[in-house]
Amino acid sequence: MDENKEYNEQEQVEAPAQDENVVIDGDYAGDSEDTQAEQEVNTLENQLVELQAQVEKEKKEYLFLAAEFDNYRKRTLKEKAEIIKNGGENVLKGLLPIVDDFERGLKAAEMDTDAKSVLEGMTLIYNKLVKYLESMGVKEMNSTGEPFNSDLHEAIAQVPAPAEDMKGKVLDTVQKGYMLNDKVLRHAKVAVAQ
Numbered sequence: 001m002d003e004n005k006e007y008n009e010q011e012q013v014e015a016p017a018q019d020e021n022v023v024i025d026g027d028y029a030g031d032s033e034d035t036q037a038e039q040e041v042n043t044l045e046n047q048l049v050e051l052q053a054q055v056e057k058e059k060k061e062y063l064f065l066a067a068e069f070d071n072y073r074k075r076t077l078k079e080k081a082e083i084i085k086n087g088g089e090n091v092l093k094g095l096l097p098i099v100d101d102f103e104r105g106l107k108a109a110e111m112d113t114d115a116k117s118v119l120e121g122m123t124l125i126y127n128k129l130v131k132y133l134e135s136m137g138v139k140e141m142n143s144t145g146e147p148f149n150s151d152l153h154e155a156i157a158q159v160p161a162p163a164e165d166m167k168g169k170v171l172d173t174v175q176k177g178y179m180l181n182d183k184v185l186r187h188a189k190v191a192v193a194q
Contacts, residue, residue, distance in 0.1 A: 091136060094132055094135075094136070095132070097128075098125060098128055098129050098132065101124075101125045101128065102125055105118070105121040105122060105125055108121060109121070133178075137180050137181040138178055138179070138180050138185060139178065139179045139180075140176055140177075140178055141176065141177035141178065141179060141188050143170045143173045143176075143177060143188040143190050144170055144171070144172060144173050144190075145169060145170065146169065146170050147168055147169050147170075148168055148169065148170055148190070148192045151184070152177060152184060152187065152188060153170060153177065153187060153188050153189075153190045153192075154187040154188065154189050154190070155190060155191075155192045156174060156189045156190065156191065157174075157191040157192070158191070158192050158193075158194045159171050159172075159191050159192070159193055159194065160193070160194060161193035161194060162193070166193045167193055167194060168192070168193065168194075169192070169193055170188075170190040170191070170192060170193075171190075171191050171192065171193045172190065172191040173188055173189070173190050174189040174190065174191065175188065175189040176188060177189075
C-alpha cells in the first residue's frame with residue numbers, strides 16, 4: 001500500500017495545475033468568458049431599448065385612443081342632449097296648424113250665433129288633431145266593456161255589476177287612456193264592475 005500511496009502523490013505533483021488564465025488558442029479562458037458576458041449584456045441592453053421603444057409607442061397609441069374615445073363620448077352626449085332638447089320640435093310644428101284652426105274657429109264663433117256651425121268647426125279641428133296624433137304613434141285605448149287590466153287602467157271607482165258576466169270589466173271610462181307605440185302614455189281612468 002505504501003507503493004500506491006507514493007505513486008498517487010507523484011501523480012499529483014506531476015499533474016499540471018489548472019489555472020483560469022491558461023492560454024487556449026492564444027486567448028486566456030477568462031477573457032473569453034468576459035467577452036461572451038459583454039455580448040450577452042449588449043444583446044440584453046439592445047432588447048431592453050427595443051422593448052422600451054415599443055412600450056412608448058403602445059403608450060402613445062393608448063393615450064390617443066383614450067382621447068379619441070373621450071371625444072366620441074362627449075360628442076354623443078352633446079348630440080343626445082340636442083336631440084332631447086329639439087326632439088319635440090317636429091311634434092310642435094305639426095300642432096301649429098291645428099292651433100291656427102282653433103284661432104280661426106274662435107273668431108268665427110264670435111261673429112256667428114249659430115251653434116251648429118261652431119260645433120261643425122270644432123269637430124273638424126278635433127278630427128284633424130286626432131289624425132295628427134295617430135300619425136305620431138298616439139292611439140286611444142278602448143276601455144269600456146274590456147276586462148280590467150292594471151297595466152292599462154287606473155280604477156277610480158268600483159260599481160256593482162249589472163250582470164254576472166260584467167264582473168271584473170270596465171263599465172265606464174272617466175278619462176281616456178292613450179298608447180304611444182305600444183307603450184302606455186296615459187292610463188285610462190275607469191269604473192270597474194264588482
